[in-house]
Amino acid sequence: GIQVEQSPPDLILQEGANSTLRCNFSDSVNNLQWFHQNPWGQLINLFYIPSGTKQNGRLSATTVATERYSLLYISSSQTTDSGVYFCAVGNTGGFKTIFGAGTRLFVKA
């Protein structure tokens, strides 16, 4: 089945810094989402982005489907950005979703 790798596994930032999180996948996908799991365990949808580029405030994402990767950019990080960021993908049938192991982000005040 499809493999999903996220990097880096852990990231510590000073408030105000920018960061880039990466998601590599081993096969073509027709479904890719980025989620933020906050410290209370809630999974928050960030982007649905099987291809192309999207922006939402300080966050933006780009998926280059032909090269099998997606990037999540966080600019001017805030302490509330702390948590775990997951990339999730699906290919054949779309709904059999595979999650990466996540990037754990801690933003220091």
Add this chain to the structure above:
Amino acid sequence: DAGITQSPRYKITETGRQVTLMCHQTWSHSYMFWYRQDLGHGLRLIYYSAAADITDKGEVPDGYVVSRSKTENFPLTLESATRSQTSVYFCASSDGSGTYEQYFGPGTRLTVT
């Protein structure tokens, strides 16, 4: 708009007991999903359903049973709970028309002693 809810939020049960986790969504989404999340890991798909009375296995279905008699409900049953099923369980739903985007419930933390 309640969205997607799960009950109970916390459950402690003993090995060998049957336990059912409930999931309810108010969006009339066609697709519903069950995932488990173990400490330090991402989520793994247990079962999903494309519509009432249509279900299919995910990555880790062994030890679990699902049913979907109504579009809005998707219960997950552990017929004989084992310690390895101690986990946080998330339910999700998706509209399924033109998008595979999934929306998650708050999770149920299950401990099997």
